[in-house]
Amino acid sequence: MATSEIATYESETKPDWCPGCGDFGVLAGLKRAAGILDIDPKDILVVSGIGCSSNLPGFFNSYGFHGLHGRAIPVASGAKLANSDLNVVVTGGDGDGYGIGLGHFIHVMRRNLDITYIVMDNGVYGLTTGQVAPTAEKGFKTKSSPEGVIEMPINPIALALVSGATFVSRAFSGDPIHMADVIASAIKHPGFSLVDVFSPCVTYNKINTYEFYRPRISKLDQTGHDTHSMEAAIKRSYEWGQKIPIGIFYQTERPTYEAEDAVLKNGPLIKQKPVARDPEILLREFM
Amino acid sequence: MATSEIATYESETKPDWCPGCGDFGVLAGLKRAAGILDIDPKDILVVSGIGCSSNLPGFFNSYGFHGLHGRAIPVASGAKLANSDLNVVVTGGDGDGYGIGLGHFIHVMRRNLDITYIVMDNGVYGLTTGQVAPTAEKGFKTKSSPEGVIEMPINPIALALVSGATFVSRAFSGDPIHMADVIASAIKHPGFSLVDVFSPCVTYNKINTYEFYRPRISKLDQTGHDTHSMEAAIKRSYEWGQKIPIGIFYQTERPTYEAEDAVLKNGPLIKQKPVARDPEILLREFM
Amino acid sequence: MPTENEVIVRVGGAAGEGGASTGESIAKLFSRHGLHTITYTSYQSAIRGGHNWIQIRGSPEKVYSQGDGLDLLLVLSSETADIHYSKISPGGVILYNNEKIKNGENLVRQDVKQLGIPATEMGRKYGNLPIQNTILVGALTHLLGMKLDTLVSVIETIFGKKKSDIFKFNVEAAQEGYNYSQQNFQPLGKRMNYTFTPKLLMTGNNALALGAVTAGCKFYSAYPMTPASTILHWMAAHSTKYSVLVKQGEDELAVVNMAIGAAHAGARAMCATSGGGFALMSEAIGQAGMTETPVVIVESQRSGPATGLPTKTEQGDLLQMLGAGQSDYPKIILAPRTVEECFYTANEAFNLADKYQCPVIIASDLYLSEHFETVDSLNLDSVPIDRGLLFDGNGDGRDYKRYQFTESGISPRAIPGQPDHMFVAPTDEHDENGVSISDVLCGIPKYVEIRARMMEKRMKKMEIAMQDMKAPSLEGAKDAELTLVGWGSTQGPIKDAVLALEQEGILVNSAQFKYLWPFPAEKCEQVLSQCKKLLLVEGNYSGQFGLLLAALTGIRIKEKLLKYDGEPIYPSEIVTKVKQVIGHI
Amino acid sequence: MPTENEVIVRVGGAAGEGGASTGESIAKLFSRHGLHTITYTSYQSAIRGGHNWIQIRGSPEKVYSQGDGLDLLLVLSSETADIHYSKISPGGVILYNNEKIKNGENLVRQDVKQLGIPATEMGRKYGNLPIQNTILVGALTHLLGMKLDTLVSVIETIFGKKKSDIFKFNVEAAQEGYNYSQQNFQPLGKRMNYTFTPKLLMTGNNALALGAVTAGCKFYSAYPMTPASTILHWMAAHSTKYSVLVKQGEDELAVVNMAIGAAHAGARAMCATSGGGFALMSEAIGQAGMTETPVVIVESQRSGPATGLPTKTEQGDLLQMLGAGQSDYPKIILAPRTVEECFYTANEAFNLADKYQCPVIIASDLYLSEHFETVDSLNLDSVPIDRGLLFDGNGDGRDYKRYQFTESGISPRAIPGQPDHMFVAPTDEHDENGVSISDVLCGIPKYVEIRARMMEKRMKKMEIAMQDMKAPSLEGAKDAELTLVGWGSTQGPIKDAVLALEQEGILVNSAQFKYLWPFPAEKCEQVLSQCKKLLLVEGNYSGQFGLLLAALTGIRIKEKLLKYDGEPIYPSEIVTKVKQVIGHI
Numbered sequence A, B: 001m002a003t004s005e006i007a008t009y010e011s012e013t014k015p016d017w018c019p020g021c022g023d024f025g026v027l028a029g030l031k032r033a034a035g036i037l038d039i040d041p042k043d044i045l046v047v048s049g050i051g052c053s054s055n056l057p058g059f060f061n062s063y064g065f066h067g068l069h070g071r072a073i074p075v076a077s078g079a080k081l082a083n084s085d086l087n088v089v090v091t092g093g094d095g096d097g098y099g100i101g102l103g104h105f106i107h108v109m110r111r112n113l114d115i116t117y118i119v120m121d122n123g124v125y126g127l128t129t130g131q132v133a134p135t136a137e138k139g140f141k142t143k144s145s146p147e148g149v150i151e152m153p154i155n156p157i158a159l160a161l162v163s164g165a166t167f168v169s170r171a172f173s174g175d176p177i178h179m180a181d182v183i184a185s186a187i188k189h190p191g192f193s194l195v196d197v198f199s200p201c202v203t204y205n206k207i208n209t210y211e212f213y214r215p216r217i218s219k220l221d222q223t224g225h226d227t228h229s230m231e232a233a234i235k236r237s238y239e240w241g242q243k244i245p246i247g248i249f250y251q252t253e254r255p256t257y258e259a260e261d262a263v264l265k266n267g268p269l270i271k272q273k274p275v276a277r278d279p280e281i282l283l284r285e286f287m
Numbered sequence C, D: 001m002p003t004e005n006e007v008i009v010r011v012g013g014a015a016g017e018g019g020a021s022t023g024e025s026i027a028k029l030f031s032r033h034g035l036h037t038i039t040y041t042s043y044q045s046a047i048r049g050g051h052n053w054i055q056i057r058g059s060p061e062k063v064y065s066q067g068d069g070l071d072l073l074l075v076l077s078s079e080t081a082d083i084h085y086s087k088i089s090p091g092g093v094i095l096y097n098n099e100k101i102k103n104g105e106n107l108v109r110q111d112v113k114q115l116g117i118p119a120t121e122m123g124r125k126y127g128n129l130p131i132q133n134t135i136l137v138g139a140l141t142h143l144l145g146m147k148l149d150t151l152v153s154v155i156e157t158i159f160g161k162k163k164s165d166i167f168k169f170n171v172e173a174a175q176e177g178y179n180y181s182q183q184n185f186q187p188l189g190k191r192m193n194y195t196f197t198p199k200l201l202m203t204g205n206n207a208l209a210l211g212a213v214t215a216g217c218k219f220y221s222a223y224p225m226t227p228a229s230t231i232l233h234w235m236a237a238h239s240t241k242y243s244v245l246v247k248q249g250e251d252e253l254a255v256v257n258m259a260i261g262a263a264h265a266g267a268r269a270m271c272a273t274s275g276g277g278f279a280l281m282s283e284a285i286g287q288a289g290m291t292e293t294p295v296v297i298v299e300s301q302r303s304g305p306a307t308g309l310p311t312k313t314e315q316g317d318l319l320q321m322l323g324a325g326q327s328d329y330p331k332i333i334l335a336p337r338t339v340e341e342c343f344y345t346a347n348e349a350f351n352l353a354d355k356y357q358c359p360v361i362i363a364s365d366l367y368l369s370e371h372f373e374t375v376d377s378l379n380l381d382s383v384p385i386d387r388g389l390l391f392d393g394n395g396d397g398r399d400y401k402r403y404q405f406t407e408s409g410i411s412p413r414a415i416p417g418q419p420d421h422m423f424v425a426p427t428d429e430h431d432e433n434g435v436s437i438s439d440v441l442c443g444i445p446k447y448v449e450i451r452a453r454m455m456e457k458r459m460k461k462m463e464i465a466m467q468d469m470k471a472p473s474l475e476g477a478k479d480a481e482l483t484l485v486g487w488g489s490t491q492g493p494i495k496d497a498v499l500a501l502e503q504e505g506i507l508v509n510s511a512q513f514k515y516l517w518p519f520p521a522e523k524c525e526q527v528l529s530q531c532k533k534l535l536l537v538e539g540n541y542s543g544q545f546g547l548l549l550a551a552l553t554g555i556r557i558k559e560k561l562l563k564y565d566g567e568p569i570y571p572s573e574i575v576t577k578v579k580q581v582i583g584h585i
């Protein structure tokens, strides 16, 4: 792909992340993926919540909505239902999506809306200066957990699998080329797609660093993984330790919500006309 | 167990559920379970949200908190942390727990607080006169889904399994004796226990009736199920159709949150003294 | 006590006995006789086990509330008599199934006619069909001198298909009840003219939903909550017919954020809830204010606090609506005063939302949402759709500034998908381009200024919007001794009270507020400054509107009728209070 | 401009360069010299990339705000000079690293002394250690005539272990900076007496947290949100030491409901958040009101609306706090006015919560929460713990009514685990026993009455609580031309402005409100009725306190100083406004 294509998605605003932050890799990956799919920026809506990671829409040239902490998914859902022609991508953090936003995350997956959700998973609350996040491993010490976390971390991949997501994947900020392919597949996938990204917070997480991940990362497609097997996917979602898989865990086809909704059979909502103001039609039932 | 023992838990307020409502069975099951374990009513706190099912604490003789729709779990968590000597039981509906309260539900499981959560799962919002609930099957028609639901239902058992619950079970209102045993085991279990109960709404759900469940119900302990195998549990959580399993899907031991919290090492919070008002201790760091 | 020119009926029964729907058919019977009709339904949270009742008032003249007194009590279950018998006006009637009140047991009033019917026995031949209600309504039809044919048309509307057994049986039962009544009872002898020109009969929620679809609402999201749920039910039932996408969300947080997302993408979007759900929505309403997204939120209030009495009314959430979300941001609050006005207010709300690119809250309540009222034929065309300042999409997109500083504070809005006008709508403070300034720019002098200007830009819109916010005119006598001040749904009882007092020669008038925020203080001061004495009438404990009025105008109303027991206000309560205040008692 | 008797220093640097902590060590240097010290820190949301600065003011006399003017600008990064150079008072000093501003480039003011130090070069021998800040602070110590020993003690506090390399290197660097300064620069020549009696230096959040643990708070839950997060950090760090269970929840809904659950079970419980999180909590605050559960909620306000400017201050959430949750219910709102008062208010809040069995909101803001202030030695024993009316547990439990109607509205509270006094705390309306009446009872005359009485019982508590709500006294000249009216954190700048005006012979006084709800209207009217002219000073756009005051007293303040650009109010701004209002300009 030519750099000029990626430049299409270059915003005038420069990212303000800490030097080395994993989120740079995600931004690069998303640009590249959009370039691969050659989507016109006007047809992309990037929605986010609040967090370092949620600042991403400001650094990407497309339409965007930088909403409230934890509420990106419902905003994106509403936008997608209103204009199903848009490519709706949600970008955010683990706190935003797996913490405060967890309920929305699970519910959107059972709906199978055609939305791509990219979570920059760094195990901490970066923007609020480093408290524990739901993916932090047991024992992790932060400002808000000085004795070490005593909760089990969320397993977002497993959660997505049992919640009905039709595309479940993982990427790593240290490998934006691989990530771009995963994101491109996710966007292309008709239905809800999750891309959980190991995106190191170089400032507040000294455990889950690039150095931690790099030797452990193993690509699913290089290990003969069957992306159509839910069972295999669940099993692999628990792999942690010496080998941590990235790539596509699971992909299946199920009609999207947009395809099944009766009203959307007549095309995107915003292209549909208001109802005719005919008393015969509108008032009869009240006689 | 003598009836007199169950009468201990009899409240002066009579249930106002529709005749035949599955929730009667759950109330009976809970009383019986409490009787089996012989817990003093003063040591039980039953917490609920809002819904027909959430009215249960009013009909059970113990301490109770009938809170807000969807927020029973955090209220119960706070109470348990404040007084870990209490037996804290949460009772509620599928809308309350798997709809609006879903985020709390998942997060409490990774904490493994020693709380028992009984969900009266009827596929509808009973109290608000019959809209679709998150466990409703595809195609289910309600006031709010006249064309039939187009979302996949929540699988609460699978969700609980991947979220770290240490005791995951299911019961059926049509079999309160079996249910009582399951609830008793759940309460006895040290750590978070889920009892998902098929509790038919005779008024608004004409699909998932007693007649629907009765021939399909199959007891896990009668089919050689290994309650210590997560894999087996997940597999069985997907069984639906001709055979639907009830009983204990999974049970494991993990230290409870209360056991791991440093402050609770000194006993229940409400028994701990306020800090001594010694300037030497309290003010030194600000010098 | 009902006047000669009106009839008031109350139907009571155990929950699940169909009291409400029986009442609704009586209401339809009235409206199809050409009567102005108003109902009030009292019910509880439990699906079974409680006692429900519905009051129906009809008159050839316009009526404004459920009214006072009772001409006829229709008894569906035995406790109905215990609860309502004493409420029957002297000369009134109690109509009951002989088996529910054995031999008219305990019906001892001499000034009330006891009319028993062996309805259970008469109904036996229809098997298990719950048909006693129809028999009783048949009897009532005769008692009111109404036409059986019209009742049959109502039965047809309710039970549908002409040839179904259930339709046929109900018609037969109605006929039998009518005949029995004719043979055994004297009609009430009210002298009412029936025009038989059917009137439109609907609830406030019906009118609001109808108004919304008429306004081009394309996206409706909700989470069930009494008394807003019936909007959801109506919308869902009409979703394909009117092409409105209806989405039940997982909670109110999702619901309001979905509506905002849909609105951002260009669809007219609405959601509705009650107090508790509104509390959950409040953060996102601020988001709509900050991102300048037009969205309509209905808050149908019920008795609080907390879960409170979910099936009872209150006007207790005004402070919550005023204070919704942190800091100051543009928002508009409208409180429709009648069922009819619910229709027009929905239209207006969408236009105001688009014009000022801000959230608009429609403040309804259980009483207004759920009671039936006849409305004069709605003028469907009176409020044309106006989508406000949309960016035309011409010119070079590079100059496009979504949050441009303008005279009015309103900046042209582009819609995602439009070529060349990409922008990010941020909840963080931002510059004209929508670039967030909270991350690395705030606190630097230039951006301190931009922050202040952006705040002023947004709030400027509310100064302009003030032109659209109307003060109520004084309704009633010019030289009244006293002015009743209310807002929203209390208009009905207040109007009826004014009329009743007029009958007694006491001249009062009323100022009923609909436009609550931004509060048109100057105009309101002008109106109220003409008044001799003020009496505040509100359905809440603390007189919340009184606080708003005082805050913005300094007018502190000393005399107050505040009701917070869950029941709607009755005209007679206002009459009594007025007399007390002006010293007539 | 700073007076002779005070010194104001500002430290600026790129985010991540340690400006804030350098500022804090200067503040500690001041407080250990026995100076009254106050700071203000300006920073942004991004972790890196922005520009941060901190202002430190010290004086032997009591000072109340960050002050106006600048004696010394300490430059850590090149843009610092661009942004702040013009702010240095005539006769002031700019102190900088020679390498950051090459040869004093662009430092052209004749009325400012340019003092450059080759700090980078001097620091080189310490390797990668970011030591230039320490060198500069060493230099500053000499310029202010302060003691190097005291600086060493500060370094020890910061870097801990006496024998660590990092401690040793920093001490050396400080010494070098001091020496360089001594050899090359003249001290500022301020005539200040250093007593060397160290003062307690803390932020509002420190004081609040300390107050809470002193009050016996045993449960603290929170979800991170600036500017409340530092309470969480402090509590977490002191959790085992003071036996406070600290729980970070999954969101603010969980957080507040956990605190309520803990409170219901008998623990003193608190949670804290900022505006957006508070919006999410609002439904549950009503729940605490309805179930009569004592709980303390801290709202530290920041610039809104929506996400707004998370690191900037505002007093914009008063309406939100007043309107939190549907309907009317008992709640108390307290706005501490100084860091010291944060401590006592926390104690008071817990007592009031227990006494009235209701939620108590502490309204703080970023300015108050985060700035450092020296406080006179705290009287830890001044507020004894009072748990309110707890059921003694004697007698037959059968008579126990959790929600008993009493004269005061306060009913004796039993705690789960207590024998024989079981009850359910319901968010539905209920009778004295706590039995819900919404399901099958409401609407029936007897229960209509119980509902009304239960509402009155709850609100009665607020009438009684009115006795504990104090009106502010007038501070300053009795016969002042004008009274400044403010609330909460603006007390500092207002006090300083009053003093500054006094210097110019202009007599104004001030009324600073702390007790906001239930609003002690009568007492406040009495205080304000003595005033000639009022000027409202608030850190928000719409004058929210002014609205509250007018709503409850009818007093509408015409003259307003409203600030909403995210920055705190400076005394000089008040001075200017006052002169304008009283016609001295």
Ligand SMILES: Cc1ncc(C[n+]2csc(CCOP(=O)(O)OP(=O)(O)O)c2C)c(N)n1
Binding pocket: A050, A051, A052, A053, A054, A068, A069, A092, A093, A094, A095, A096, A097, A120, A122, A124, A125, A126, A127, A128, A133, A201, D223, D224, D225, D226, D252, D276, D277, D280, D307
């Ligand atoms: C309702 C609400 N609560 C809290 C906050 C404060 N807040 C902002 S970002 C954030 C967490 C961010 O963590 P994450 O989503 O993991 O993003 P990261 O910064 O790590 O990329 C929080 C708690 C908020 N903005 N809104």
Ligand SMILES: Cc1ncc(C[n+]2csc(CCOP(=O)(O)OP(=O)(O)O)c2C)c(N)n1
Binding pocket: B050, B051, B052, B053, B054, B068, B069, B092, B093, B094, B095, B096, B097, B120, B122, B124, B125, B126, B127, B128, B133, B201, C223, C224, C225, C226, C252, C276, C277, C280, C307
């Ligand atoms: C915040 C809020 N939203 C909505 C409601 C209305 N509401 C009451 S109960 C209920 C659903 C009950 O469903 P479920 O939990 O399944 O209980 P069931 O009645 O089926 O036993 C809803 C939506 C509420 N009380 N509070």
Ligand code: SF4
Binding pocket: A016, A017, A018, A020, A021, A022, A023, A052, A053, A122, A126, A127, A200, A201, A202, A203, A204, D047, D048
């Ligand atoms: S704090 Fe962490 S997540 Fe935030 S920008 Fe810096 S490195 Fe990235």
Ligand code: SF4
Binding pocket: B016, B017, B018, B020, B021, B022, B023, B052, B053, B122, B126, B127, B200, B201, B202, B203, B204, C047, C048
């Ligand atoms: S409506 Fe359904 S869930 Fe509610 S009480 Fe009746 S049967 Fe039970």
Ligand SMILES: [Mg+2]
Binding pocket: A051, A093, A094, A095, A120, A121, A122, A123, A124, A125, A126, A133
């Ligand atoms: Mg994160």
Ligand SMILES: [Mg+2]
Binding pocket: B051, B093, B094, B095, B120, B121, B122, B123, B124, B125, B126, B133
């Ligand atoms: Mg249910």
